[in-house]
Amino acid sequence: MARIVVIGGSLGGLLVANMLWRAGHDVHVLEKASASLDGRGAGIVTHKPLMAALVRCGLAVDASLGETLGVGVKERVVLGKDGAVIAQADMAQILTSWSRLYALLYSAFESALDSARYLQGAAVSHVSQSNAGVTVQLDDGRVFEADLAIASDGIRSVVRAQYMPEVQAQYAGYVAWRGVCDESVLSQRTLGSVFDTFGFGLPPGEQLIGYPVAGAGNAIARGQRRYNYVWYRPASEAVLKDLMTDADGHYFPHGISPNKVAWQHVAKARQAARELLAPQFAEMLEKTAQPFLQPIYDCASPQIAFGRVALMGDAAFVARPHVGMGVTKAAEDACALTDCIATHGATPAALQAFEQKRLTPCMAVVERARMLGAYMQAGNQTLARDARTVMLQTAIDLSGEHQTKRAESAEFSV
Ligand SMILES: Cc1cc2nc3c(=O)[nH]c(=O)nc-3n(C[C@H](O)[C@H](O)[C@H](O)COP(=O)(O)OP(=O)(O)OC[C@H]3O[C@@H](n4cnc5c(N)ncnc54)[C@H](O)[C@@H]3O)c2cc1C
Incomplete structure (x- = not known):
C-alpha cells in the first residue's frame, strides 16, 4: 500500500482519490477551500470515458x-x-x-473512508522530494509525507508554478x-x-x-x-x-x-x-x-511528471470549453495514473509512464478546442463558420469511431 497525497479536491482530485483508494492505496486529499465547494458550478457535458471512470470510482453503473x-x-x-x-x-x-458530480464523488470517497482523509482549508504551498518520497507543505505549517503527490489543483496550480513557472494560462x-x-x-x-x-x-x-x-x-x-x-x-x-x-x-x-x-x-x-x-x-x-x-x-504544460510528483486535470491542460472535455479529460488522467501505478508501483517510473500516455491526447484536445473557438477571438471576426458544422462538432464524444467519423465528415468552413 503506497501513501499518496492528492492536491486539490475538485472533480479531478476526487476521481483519482477514489480510484487509488479502491486500488488499495493510503490516500489523502488536500483541498484549499475551507467552505463547501458545492453549488459553485453549472452544467457539464458527459462522454463515455467519464461514465467508465465513475464506475471505477465505485459508483453503480447500469442503465440508471x-x-x-x-x-x-x-x-x-x-x-x-x-x-x-x-x-x-x-x-x-x-x-x-458540477454540483451533481461533486456530490456523487465526494460521497463515494467519504463512505469508503473517513472524512478526515478529505481535508478542507488545506492550502498546499510547496512540494519537495527525495529518492525516498515527497513532502507536501501546507501554508499553515502542516506537512504530509507520501510516496507520490498528484496535483489536481486547477488552472492556477501552485505545483505547476513550482516546476514549470513559464507555463501560464492564456x-x-x-x-x-x-x-x-x-x-x-x-x-x-x-x-x-x-x-x-x-x-x-x-x-x-x-x-x-x-x-x-x-x-x-x-x-x-x-x-x-x-x-x-x-x-x-x-x-x-x-x-x-x-x-x-x-x-x-x-x-x-x-x-x-x-x-x-x-x-x-x-x-x-x-x-x-x-x-x-x-x-x-x-x-x-x-x-x-x-x-x-x-x-x-487555455493552458498546456509540456511536462506533467516530475519525479514523484505529477500534474493532472486542469493543472496539466485546460482546453477551451467547446470540446466539453474538462471533467472527462481529468477522468482519463485519473484512470491512466491508477493504471500506471498498478503496473510500476508508486514510483517515478509510474509517473513517467503516465506522462507518456497522456501528453499527446491532452495536447490534441487543447488544439481541437482552439480550432473550434478561433472564430470567436477578438480580432478574428472575419472567420465564418457554418451553423450545422458548429452544431455537429461542439462537445461531442470522440471516444467512439462512429462519432469520430461524423466529426471528420462534417463540413468545416473556416
Ligand atoms: C467550484 C468549481 C466549479 C466548477 N464548475 C464547472 C462547471 O460548471 N462547468 C465546467 O465545465 N467546469 C467546471 N469547473 C471545472 C471542472 O471542475 C474542471 O475542469 C475539472 O474538475 C478538472 O479540473 P480539476 O479538478 O483538475 O481542477 P479544478 O476543478 O480547477 O479544481 C482545482 C481544485 O484545487 C484546489 N486548489 C487550488 N490550489 C490549491 C492548493 N494550493 N492547495 C490545495 N488545493 C488547491 C481548488 O480549490 C479546487 O478545488 C469547476 C471547478 C470548480 C473548482
Whole structure:
C-alpha cells in the first residue's frame, strides 16, 4: 500500500482519490477551500470515458446511471435570430452539473473512508522530494509525507508554478456569459422549441450553447429542471478589464464572482441578447437573476511528471470549453495514473509512464478546442463558420469511431 497525497479536491482530485483508494492505496486529499465547494458550478457535458471512470470510482453503473447523473437530451437544434430552427440533428447526450458530480464523488470517497482523509482549508504551498518520497507543505505549517503527490489543483496550480513557472494560462480573446434559468418561469414557446434539446444560437463571431440540467436538489422532473446556457462573446484585453471590474470600480483580474458582476454589464448583455439572439435565449438571459461572467483561457504544460510528483486535470491542460472535455479529460488522467501505478508501483517510473500516455491526447484536445473557438477571438471576426458544422462538432464524444467519423465528415468552413 503506497501513501499518496492528492492536491486539490475538485472533480479531478476526487476521481483519482477514489480510484487509488479502491486500488488499495493510503490516500489523502488536500483541498484549499475551507467552505463547501458545492453549488459553485453549472452544467457539464458527459462522454463515455467519464461514465467508465465513475464506475471505477465505485459508483453503480447500469442503465440508471444516466438518470442518476443528470438530464438526457435526444437532439440538437440551432435557432436563428427569429427563433425558428435552422439546423437539427439527432444526437443523444447526458448533461449533468458540477454540483451533481461533486456530490456523487465526494460521497463515494467519504463512505469508503473517513472524512478526515478529505481535508478542507488545506492550502498546499510547496512540494519537495527525495529518492525516498515527497513532502507536501501546507501554508499553515502542516506537512504530509507520501510516496507520490498528484496535483489536481486547477488552472492556477501552485505545483505547476513550482516546476514549470513559464507555463501560464492564456486568455483566448473571448468571455462567456453563463447562467441557469428555471424551467418553471419560461414561456411555452421556449419550452416547446428548445428546452429539451442541446440548443445553439450562432450570431456572427459569437456562440450560445445551452442544455437542460437538474434543478434545485438535483430534481430532474419536468417543471423542476433548469436550462444551463453559455454565451461566448469576443472581448479585447481592455474590454475584459472593464468586464472584470465591479460597479464600485474594483478590478478582479483572476475572475469576478457572480454577485460582483456590474449591473451595467448585465443590462448591456441582456440588451445585446434581445438584438442578436433568438427570443428564446433572450428570454433566458432576462429571467436569470444573476448571469455570471467567465473569461475563457487555455493552458498546456509540456511536462506533467516530475519525479514523484505529477500534474493532472486542469493543472496539466485546460482546453477551451467547446470540446466539453474538462471533467472527462481529468477522468482519463485519473484512470491512466491508477493504471500506471498498478503496473510500476508508486514510483517515478509510474509517473513517467503516465506522462507518456497522456501528453499527446491532452495536447490534441487543447488544439481541437482552439480550432473550434478561433472564430470567436477578438480580432478574428472575419472567420465564418457554418451553423450545422458548429452544431455537429461542439462537445461531442470522440471516444467512439462512429462519432469520430461524423466529426471528420462534417463540413468545416473556416
Ligand atoms: C467550484 C468549481 C466549479 C466548477 N464548475 C464547472 C462547471 O460548471 N462547468 C465546467 O465545465 N467546469 C467546471 N469547473 C471545472 C471542472 O471542475 C474542471 O475542469 C475539472 O474538475 C478538472 O479540473 P480539476 O479538478 O483538475 O481542477 P479544478 O476543478 O480547477 O479544481 C482545482 C481544485 O484545487 C484546489 N486548489 C487550488 N490550489 C490549491 C492548493 N494550493 N492547495 C490545495 N488545493 C488547491 C481548488 O480549490 C479546487 O478545488 C469547476 C471547478 C470548480 C473548482
